[in-house]
Amino acid sequence: MNEAVEKVAIIGGTGPQGKGLALRLALAGVSVVLGSRDATKAQDAATEMTALLAEKGTTADITGMSMEDATKAASELVILSVPYAGHDATLTTLAPLLINKVLVDIVVPLAPGNPKAVEMPKEGSVTEAAQALLGDSVPVVGALHNVSAITLNDLSRTINCDILVCGNDLAAKKKVMALIELMGTKAYNAGLAESARCIEALTPILIRLNISKDVPFSHAGVRICPPDAH
C-alpha cells in the first residue's frame, strides 16, 4: 500500500456515494475512516460495512467518527462527499484541519429540484470554489463526480466508467489517481481545476440519460476510448 493512502477519510461517508466509495476502497485494502456530523451514525455505518465485507471474506478496516476527527485521522487524502447545499459550510468548518492534507472534492452542484442541470458557483465549479475557500496551501483535487452511487454499492458490478481527475497540484492529483486505480478503474489527468466546469457538469447529462426512456440502460458511465474502440 502506498503510504500516502494509508488511511483515507470520507466526509459525508454515510451518504450513498460516500458509503459506496468506502466499500470499494476497503475492498482494495485501504483503511477508511467515515466522517459524519453524527459520529454515532458514522460508527454504525462502519460496523455495518465491516460486517458486509466480512461476509465476502474481506477483513476491512473501516471506522467512523465525527467529521473533524475523521479529517484529523486521515494520513493525507480527505474525500468530501456531502450534498452541495452543505459543501461550503462543511469546508469552512474543516479548513483548519486540512493543513498538510489533500482535499478530494467529489461534490456536484446539481440544480435544486432538477438533477438534470447544474448550478455552478460563481468560481466556475465546486472544485474551484473549494480551492478558493481553502487557499493555495491546501491542494484540492476534483474527482469521482461521474460514478453512480448504485454501481459503487453493488459489489457484484465492476465500475463502468473512467475517472476524470482535475486540480492545480500535479503531485496531489497523482496520489488521488493512484487511489482511484486501486478500485479497479482507470483515472485520467483531465487538467487544471477549471476542467471541473466540464466534469461536474457531465453528471446531470448522465442522470438525464439514466432517466430517459430512449436510453436502454441506467447507471451510465463515461469512458475514454482509444481509436477503433467499439
Place this chain on the structure above:
Amino acid sequence: MNEAVEKVAIIGGTGPQGKGLALRLALAGVSVVLGSRDATKAQDAATEMTALLAEKGTTADITGMSMEDATKAASELVILSVPYAGHDATLTTLAPLLINKVLVDIVVPLAPGNPKAVEMPKEGSVTEAAQALLGDSVPVVGALHNVSAITLNDLSRTINCDILVCGNDLAAKKKVMALIELMGTKAYNAGLAESARCIEALTPILIRLNISKDVPFSHAGVRICPPDAH
C-alpha cells in the same frame, strides 16, 4: 434517406473537421454541399473527395460553393465548422439565410494558443452564443464537438466516440441525431443548449490526453457506457 437530411451543408467544409464529416456523410449516402468563403476552394475539395470515394466504390454527391449558396442549398441542416475566431462573423453573415433551417454548431472555443483549455463566450458556450445571435426562430443544435478530425478523415477507422447532442429544440435535435447515426455512431440527447458548457469543454480535455505521454494512445474519444461495460 430521411427527407430532412436530403442535402446537408457544411460551412467551413474545407477544413479538416468539415472535410471529415463530408466524407463520412457522403459515404452514408447523404448529399453534401461544402461552403467556403472561397467557392473555388470548396469546389476543388468536393471534386477531390468525390474522387477519393469513387476509388472506394462509392458514388458520392458532394458539391462545393460559397458559404451563402451552400446555406441556401441545404434542405434543412447546416453544419457550422469554422475556427472559433470566425464563428460570430460567419453566423452574422449567414443569419438571414438560416430562416427555416437548423444550425448544427460543432465549434469549440479553444483558448488562443492553448488547445488544452477553452475560453467560453459570455453566453456560457458557443451553442448558446449561436442561439442568442440567431434568435429563437432558428433552432441551434450543438453536436460533434468531441470527434477527432483525424479519425473522421481516416475511413479505415470506425468513429470511436458517441456524440452528445444538445439544444433547446427537441425536434431539431432528433433530426441531427438521426443524421449522426447514419455515420455509424451513437448520438445521445444530452439536454438543453447549456449542456454545451460541458460538451464543448470536453474537447480540450481529450486534446490534453492525446498530447499526454502518460496516455498510451491519441485520438481519444468518449463513450457512454452501460453498467458492467469494460
